[in-house]
Amino acid sequence: MKIQAAVARQPHGAFTVETVDLVEPNADELRVRLVATGICHTDLAIIEQIMPLPLPQILGHEGAGIVEAVGANVSGFAPGDPVVLTFNTCGTCAPCSDRHPAYCQHYPLLNFYGSRPDGSATLTDDKGERLGGAFFGQSSFATHAITSPRNTIKVRKDAPLELLGPLGCGLSTGAGTIINVLKPGPDTVLGVFGTGAVGMAALMAAKALGAGRIIAVDRVASRLALAQELGATDIIDTSIQDLGEALAALGGVDQAIDTSGVPALIAAAVGALKERGTCVLLGASSQSEVTLNILPLISGRMIRGVVNGDCDPAILIPQLVDWYLEGRFPIDRLSAFYPLDRINEAVADSHSGKTIKPILTFGTAS
Template structure:
């Protein structure tokens, strides 16, 4: 058991834009009464983490990212109820629980989402992390900053999980996999007769494909530029694949007779435009991906034909409901997320990042044991 008081931990620090992470000994502040100390077992590497380093998400550096953590509760603050040392947990995004979106069961659209997940400090302005020289580091990333051996979280972004599940695998359910699957389950809700296109066969896209297969969707079209990912997409449920390097996406989707729904995880305008252009009457395209390219060119006359384009955050999910559901599906063999991952010790986090960027690995997971 860790005694109360500031403690030294190991963490991956992003110190400069477009630079590597440095693994350092840093200091973690003591718990506030409403906080929870979690000993991390593993943390997924998500493109949102990398977007901080790339400047797409312009947060001040230095910062300890990490927001797909899984671990075991070590200690709870005096005001925390319902959680206890020894509980296995997945960490996810934070929400206030009181605004209109939260009370309407849409916490991903919390009025205070940005402040709770991107402020890099506690609500009172205090830092949770400092380096060996005593300088404050950005933390509280998604109320966790879980690229570290220990993380401070809150009951609002902690989901207790079943003890027999493989904890080291579960971190990506906190963001990427719940975003892809939640978009299918909660937003699009396709029927077996729906033609669904998934643009980008990364972690979000693969989760969406697996969720669509669970719902019995018979025509699932995966688009990507990496052949191995398209092969895996077929194994996980895609009925059709389009190689976006070898084929024109707009022409290929038109050749299929158009689509009813699309999920874009790429953030690439030309791919989004192709997907929207292929929508049938009353079709919907959901945008999940973010990139430095932000401008879209859409045909207004086509859009008037009942089409819609909308953005979705975190799969519009209630994490306390969706994450246990996905774990149950995984344990039943119906959501084989282990097919997406490779594991890396914390010291090799930069290799994990490189393998993610190259497409060699769909979902890297950093381990701490």
């Protein structure tokens, strides 16, 4: 079928909105009409070739929409179901069977190879040339997507679907790390390094769990002001404060989350840990090496990476939808909406810090 999609054709280039062809779903697939999709830094990392996947490709992996077609072998879905799209998994390997699907042994094949697992294409351009697709099992910078039952999560019909797509990646990464990994309590001092969408989601989840003290670190004053409104008890503005001195004055942290991938911030986060403290790394940047003093680590300090919040999306996404509707996870405070043909403006606003979570829209949810 003919659909509209934003195509990434050149490294560091702009997206072009084009008419492309989407194949029909196989017996074990669904077709989803997108209502909206978030723009995540992982999408931008492909354009910038920090993650050097081949182009041209249709990116997008925070989709939300309505099921339009259901393959003959798919159960549990019907046309009209509202859904959020997330990362794809095999469902059968050891991590998937142990309810840690974010560490699926087939994650690269199912999310980054630009095709179905059998190598067949899902998308071609108007000249019949193959386009990279199936990005995170969806390629949701488009009006329609082919998906798998394993990365298609049904959600409540009374929730605002246009807001929910980022729960499929960025917001579940931050919140899931808090809920599933760190689990802060009333005596915990948590440092959140970077207050983009992932950091804000971590902060909101930490407040929802009753974390005792939440320190937000950034260099954008408007984001720090919002962080305070969303639950930060303390803020550090690195544009005017020395980070190390400020962290020391606050007595350090029990737990830290770095969402930036910036070596200096990672080193500061690790350096601020109290004995037996944990620093979780969620971000990536073009700077991939960090120099650390190992002596403090001997006192029980820990550094670990976490993918997708170590979450089972079928559990976490409905939970976060409930939290939003209860007023405990106000994702609307982070979001700004752009029609598909303004995708390059949305990317620019994300880069500049003007918008925390840009969301592309494709029409109404009805």
